Amino acid sequence: MKLLIPGPVELDSEVLLAMAKPVMGHRTPDFEEILAECWRLLKYVYQTRNDVAIITGSGTSAMEAAVASVIKEGDEVVSITGGKFGERLGEIAAAFGAKVRKVEVEWGRTFAIEEVEKAIAESNATAITLTHNETSTGVVHDARAVGRLAREYDLLFIADCITSVGGDEVKTDEWGIDLCITGSQKCLAAPPGLGFVAVSERAWEAIESNAEKRAYYLDLAKYRKSLAKRTTPFTPSVTLIYGLHAALKKIEEETLEARIRRHHTLAEATRKAAEAMNLELFAERRCASNTVTAIKIPPGLSDDDVRGALKREHGILVAGGQAQLKGRIFRIGHMGNVRFGDLAQVLSALELVLQKAGHELEPGAGVAAAEEVFSREG
Template sequence: MRQRLFIPGPVEVSQEVLLSLAKPLMGHRTKDFEEILIECWNMLKQVFKTKNDTLIITGSGTSAMDAAIASCISEGEEVICITGGKFGERLAEIARSYKARVKEVEVTWGETVSIEKVEEAVANSSAKAITLTHNETSTGVLHDAEKIGKIAKEYGLLFIVDGVSSVGGNEFKTDEWSIDIAITGSQKCLATPPGLAFLSVSNKAWEVIEDNDTRNYYLNLKFYRKSLKKNTTPFTPAVSLIYALHQALKEVFKEGLENRIKRHSILAKATREAVKAMNLELLPKEEVASNTVTAIKIPPKLSDDDIRGVMRREHGILLAGGQAQLKGKIFRIGHMGNVSYAELLGMLSALELTLKKAKHDFKLGGGIEAAESIIGKI
């Protein structure tokens, strides 16, 4: 049985993207490859909604998070890190690994950050930067990057935003929201195989980076800037993955970026309505829920295996579990990338059968009906 991915990355990719991986390799310093890189950089600018430089790193999304912190923050400097989930906490962990003084704005997992708490933390600090995970993959919460960007701008701080599970699926406006370094990865909303990370870097951030004595080598963004001016990369890139990225980005713009974001929004709304109709409880409040991943509480009488295990074994569908303190307490449905409405309905149908087998109390077919009521309004 072929396994279908409904996890928040990696995601299913198109046949055209898969085929692009089989193309013959070319020299990474050739004119032909340079043209592909330039097109990718330009399309990434449109995805990020920025006029800033865009960079491609061969590595996971975490490599770009590491690069941003290492290139901007010196030992002993203060950073305000908004947590509230596994990946918000990861930014704080990276900052600590470079001997920064981390001031956390703690957020209960499943809730959104208090803007008042952020402003209070900034006003009573000597911080150089604020970090935020825009779309917290571990909880399905979307934070208000726009309001936090205004605070960062008002106080003259760098604003570093992890948009790994957000860019291309949620509204994300790098320049308008005063984001100095925006980060995303290949394996989520852009529907490219894992292994590439992307950043947009503002002029303000470049000034800081050029003046910073980073301890990193491979992820030193100064090297990437120097190579960018020559239309190349500082180190050998994953050539085949960049072929795949090139094809995937063309598919994004064939659909239309705004259409893609709208589709993600409809998928998310349909999923939430279906889940409620199945007598399941969402982890976050709907007004702060993500477009790209839905986090759902496991009913008290059921186990993780009753849901995710059966979905995998009997229906060939992979869902994500909870992480850290939420392990065994929630499951997560990823509906990002190229997921179609028909594919979503198929997954929800399998979830209904799984819950029925577990003797969960709900009306069979109610979830599908609720989802169709949302999709049918298109």
């Protein structure tokens, strides 16, 4: 099955082969060398000088580690929502005893910064949360603007950058992200099962002074202690670390700059192709994601007419809508190792299934529009 979902993504053969190596002892110089390389390369993709905790668990475990390590019972947290994952970060904060003040954002749009500032000014918040790239709606939010407010009001800035680090611009230090979260199976094109948090000095101070620890495995203080000894606090998934290492080396080879440019070109090509096929984009153009594109299912057509047919007839998996968007949109993930050929394949199959289901379009128009973007930018 060809994967064009917003994670997990298809893995490079070098990554797969790296994971076939025999398991090493995790407290050995050879393994510590691989870990050290992973940390160096993670700092590169995060554009940070901060330490990065490597957690065995999916992205949500890293979200939970970030929140549980800095939030105390009764703390106020401003949480910008606007999608399933933005809401999840607020839910985790509430689960750890925070009083969450939501800044509600209409799904498919981005926030008004004045509303965020108003929420901060009216609260006694100690932290603010944002999902940088909201995968459920295909929206990328302005994390830099939130970072500026976080500094001005002395808040810890917790950002879920799970579908942006390694695919879109994430300037962890420059934007002032104190706890910057990502996951392995998205833009990094590594196997699923690892979560990461880049932690600023300010955040380490908050973590060290948090006497009310309610996490054990996910207590970031433990990760800091081990980082100083070039190791992890618990047995890491040795095999996944091999895969991560190979995936990060591929990013370095491509260069982060070229990789981000490739993702931007893929996103623009997908948007232009969708419009050429008489399809409507779900997210507003000015805040459309560069790693996943959400497209409305045309009136009269069902999810099965589009996604079901793509899967059955062409062996291609794209993602459906989540929560209230179930059956209303489908999402093409163009992150990780996706190249023009992969996109052309899904677009051309999409034209066939749409035509078959009675949607009017000019055959070949979608692929041609994507090709035009690539010949201009690629």
